[in-house]
Amino acid sequence: MWNQAWNYVLNHPDKIGEWTLQHLYIILVANASAAVIGVLIGIYISGKGRERIANTVIYFASIMMTVPSLALYGILMGILSALTLPSIGFLPVVIALTLYGLLPIIRNTYTAIREVDPAMIEAGRGMGMRERQILTTVKLPLAVPVIMAGLRQAIVMNIGIAAIGAYIGAGGLGQPIFRGIANYRTDLIIVGAAFVSLLAIATDFLMGGLEWLTTPKGVRIRRKR
Amino acid sequence: MIKLEHVGKTYTDGTEAVKDLTMEIKQGEFCIFLGPSGCGKTTSMKMINRLIPLTTGKIYVDGVDALELDQNELRRGVGYAIQNIGLFPHRTVAENIATVPTLLKWPKQKKRKRAEELLNLVGMDPKTFIDRYPSELSGGQQQRIGVARCLGADPPILLMDEPFGAIDPITRSKLQDEFLKIQAKIKKTIAFVTHDINEAIKMGDTIALMREGELVQYTDPATLLGSPKNEFVRNFIGADRVLKGLRLLKAKDVMQEPPLTVKVGEDPMQVKARMESENLRWSMLTEDGGHFLGWITCDDLEAAKPIREVIIPPTITAAPDTPLNEALSMMLNSAIGTLAILDEYERLIGVLSFQIIRDVLGEQEINDQVEPCKEDE
Numbered sequence: 001m002w003n004q005a006w007n008y009v010l011n012h013p014d015k016i017g018e019w020t021l022q023h024l025y026i027i028l029v030a031n032a033s034a035a036v037i038g039v040l041i042g043i044y045i046s047g048k049g050r051e052r053i054a055n056t057v058i059y060f061a062s063i064m065m066t067v068p069s070l071a072l073y074g075i076l077m078g079i080l081s082a083l084t085l086p087s088i089g090f091l092p093v094v095i096a097l098t099l100y101g102l103l104p105i106i107r108n109t110y111t112a113i114r115e116v117d118p119a120m121i122e123a124g125r126g127m128g129m130r131e132r133q134i135l136t137t138v139k140l141p142l143a144v145p146v147i148m149a150g151l152r153q154a155i156v157m158n159i160g161i162a163a164i165g166a167y168i169g170a171g172g173l174g175q176p177i178f179r180g181i182a183n184y185r186t187d188l189i190i191v192g193a194a195f196v197s198l199l200a201i202a203t204d205f206l207m208g209g210l211e212w213l214t215t216p217k218g219v220r221i222r223r224k225r
Numbered sequence: 226m227i228k229l230e231h232v233g234k235t236y237t238d239g240t241e242a243v244k245d246l247t248m249e250i251k252q253g254e255f256c257i258f259l260g261p262s263g264c265g266k267t268t269s270m271k272m273i274n275r276l277i278p279l280t281t282g283k284i285y286v287d288g289v290d291a292l293e294l295d296q297n298e299l300r301r302g303v304g305y306a307i308q309n310i311g312l313f314p315h316r317t318v319a320e321n322i323a324t325v326p327t328l329l330k331w332p333k334q335k336k337r338k339r340a341e342e343l344l345n346l347v348g349m350d351p352k353t354f355i356d357r358y359p360s361e362l363s364g365g366q367q368q369r370i371g372v373a374r375c376l377g378a379d380p381p382i383l384l385m386d387e388p389f390g391a392i393d394p395i396t397r398s399k400l401q402d403e404f405l406k407i408q409a410k411i412k413k414t415i416a417f418v419t420h421d422i423n424e425a426i427k428m429g430d431t432i433a434l435m436r437e438g439e440l441v442q443y444t445d446p447a448t449l450l451g452s453p454k455n456e457f458v459r460n461f462i463g464a465d466r467v468l469k470g471l472r473l474l475k476a477k478d479v480m481q482e483p484p485l486t487v488k489v490g491e492d493p494m495q496v497k498a499r500m501e502s503e504n505l506r507w508s509m510l511t512e513d514g515g516h517f518l519g520w521i522t523c524d525d526l527e528a529a530k531p532i533r534e535v536i537i538p539p540t541i542t543a544a545p546d547t548p549l550n551e552a553l554s555m556m557l558n559s560a561i562g563t564l565a566i567l568d569e570y571e572r573l574i575g576v577l578s579f580q581i582i583r584d585v586l587g588e589q590e591i592n593d594q595v596e597p598c599k600e601d602e
Contacts (some may be wrong), residue, residue: 093327120313126274127328216314216315218359221361
């Protein structure tokens with residue numbers, strides 16, 4: 001069984017490469033959208049006097065996470081077909097993964113901005129920085145590493161969920177898994193599962209590096225100590 | 226110059242933080258807002274640069290109605306330093322100091338030059354520190370950068386909210402001294418908030434003592450200590466107000482001529498005779514040029530011994546600028562009833578005694594330890 005799986009890898013690198021690329025593409029599009037939407041929402045709800053909106057938004061994003069992915073695909077298929085958009089394949093999967101990815105990104109953006117030392121904000125305001133300047137030159141640079149950590153969490157989580165997307169025809173590394181289940185081919189299941197895991201581990205590692213790179217130098221020094 | 230006219234602040238919940246405050250801080254004056262917590266001192270200060278909007282009244286900054294200016298323009302023209310410093314950790318020392326110059330879009334080189342100037346002013350070596358990050362500095366150094374930053378664009382007015390509040394007492398006192406020296410050079414108009422009466426007396430040209438949003442007494446430190454307006458002021462400055470007042474005087478202000486100075490080469494017996502005739506137990510020995518060598522007692526003087534051999538070297542001496550409270554503490558520590566005051570070249574220029582300080586205090590009973598010389602032969 002393990003030998004069969006290994007042989008499959010050796011004999012079909014082209015297929016595995018194709019599935020991996022499909023998988024990556026889905027992840028990339030979904031998480032890029034989640035990052036943009038999540039950070040914008042996070043910044044918005046971190047504004048003064050928006051605590052109630054923030055709680056509501058984070059509450060709904062958390063509920064989102066509890067919806068099983070197959071159910072979410074089902075719901076999206078209904079909505080998309082009603083809008084006469086493609087209801088299977090790439091689009092519903094990307095939308096679903098974007099929704100799943102929002103929570104860690106929104107939550108981290110919100111928390112990171114809220115937790116910037118109020119003394120810095122007061123100093124900045126007292127020296128005549130406009131609110132936007134405080135956001136872009138003080139709050140965001142200090143929040144970026146935490147936002148990156150949220151993005152990292154979202155991506156790694158979504159790499160796993162994306163495998164289920166193969167069920168509604170989006171391709172990716174879920175394909176060998178579903179095919180293996182349908183045809184009693186354990187080797188295929190192992191290949192799919194192994195590559196999903198490898199992809200997740202590699203991405204986690206890369207994102208960790210990116211997190212470190214985006215941490216401002218002065219803050220990095222403090223962490224070292 | 227800062228002028229507040231009938232300024233009031235009422236919060237939406239109805240609390241009156243500041244009530245009908247009218248005062249003026251003159252050009253180049255170091256004004257302390259003093260009072261217990263919740264007295265409205267910080268609110269008053271923050272209304273000057275409109276960090277807190279005022280409910281009623283007018284504030285004029287250098288003759289201009291602060292409400293007519295764009296609030297950010299106003300703030301960029303007024304230096305601001307706070308207790309928690311709030312340095313930006315992701316910016317270097319140079320970038321932090323140049324915060325306001327950056328907002329004012331100064332060219333790069335000018336900002337760099339200004340940062341170097343200010344580092345020198347606050348006593349930090351630009352070469353060592355200019356490219357460091359705040360996390361690489363000690364608390365005292367961060368506080369200095371905080372002061373340098375509020376001077377960034379050389380504003381004529383500084384607002385400081387307990388800027389030395391969060392540091393240990395030794396560093397704090399050092400920073401206070403340094404800042405007084407800086408202020409002597411730059412002569413800014415300063416509104417400085419503190420709850421520490423000692424800091425207020427040490428730093429302020431004037432003190433605005435507040436209570437429950439009202440200005441209770443606004444005067445110079447000596448008057449505040451000397452004639453407190455009411456019971457609240459008296460209690461706030463404390464029972465030791467007379468002692469606190471000593472801080473305001475310097476040794477040179479009250480010192481007296483040494484009663485008798487003796488030169489190294491003089492004949493011991495002649496000196497002894499002179500001391501006895503003047504009823505002096507002590508006299509002071511100086512070298513040519515007035516350098517102070519030490520004390521001699523008439524008991525120790527003998528015909529056979531040169532004066533140099535009976536000298537008692539001074540354990541402690543004070544400078545003309547030593548505040549009287551420190552001088553008194555030196556005298557109490559060393560158990561010497563008389564303190565020699567030396568100038569910067571170690572020359573004897575005067576003496577302080579418990580008697581002199583007692584006269585200054587006016588009312589306290591401190592017995593002078595200088596007693597008449599007794600014959601014991």
